[in-house]
Amino acid sequence: MGRAPCCDKANVKRGPWSPEEDATLKSYLEAHGTGGNWIALPKKAGLRRCGKSCRLRWLNYLRPDIKHGGFTEDEDNIICNLYNEIGSRWSVIASQLPGRTDNDVKNYWNTKLKKKRLAGKVNVANNSSSNTMSSSNTPALLGFASNHPSGLPNLDVYHCGSSVSDIHAFTVAECQVIYDGATTASVHNSAYYPYTGFNVIKSNEIDVGSKVSTSSISNSSSISSSSSSLAMDDKASLLTCNRGTLDEAAAIMDFGFGFPCDIVNNGIWFQERAQENPLNYGGYIPSSDFNYIC
DNA sequence: AACTCTCCCAACCGCGCAGGT
């Protein structure tokens, strides 16, 4: 026996929505919300539509924060980079593009971007030498903006150049970690990590000895081990802080070569974070969401 | 002008999952 239909298809209208239906649905939702039940909604709103159809119409078209119109080049690049990383998880990709829906992104990919990408007209972050890091840049520290909805804590802080596009390899001597000391203990349990002020830990307070085996992770690309920078080779070098509760959480990660994060256009892609919280944020954080501290 | 082809996107479909009973 097949699955029961979600509604009585003989008695619901299908096909394109009329302006009157749009207005009815919109005014009902603005006045009453969904009530947590899309299936019952059309009857309450006086619409001869399937609940799923109402939901789709609202989410993909009527919502006030929907952005209609063409995609920007930045959006193209974000989509391509995320597609490279996670494939066709359109809802995850769309969550990184404010105002865009998964349907929008999916349609755009299938009709335009796939071809554009094949033609080589979209920048895609990869492990090539284009991400070569220079250690001669002015050191800077980079932390997440306060209350970032990704839940990523401020105490994951990264050493970089003067801008995201200028992130470079850090040397052991340059290592610093900044963290929010006040709420460290709750970081793993809190979706929102309140900023209450940074502390700075000098490099001599960091345990540089620990390495994390990446045997369960696909081989990452090699970073030169001959420089004074941290070498990754086939391991991920994490500098864990050895101060109490920060021991687990505070880490400096190396950049740009696949694991654990990549610089992508206008932001940074966190492979591990994507796995932790794939449904909502996908591990991509745009550069505008970072604080810069020199 | 008429017809055909291609592109685009709104909408539909069915499945997997989560939550409730």
Added chain:
DNA sequence: TACCTGCGCGGTTGGGAGAGT
């Protein structure tokens, strides 16, 4: 534990619009 129901997701389709002949 099993079943039911609703939600959310990704894949697919249908038809309108515009381009090409």
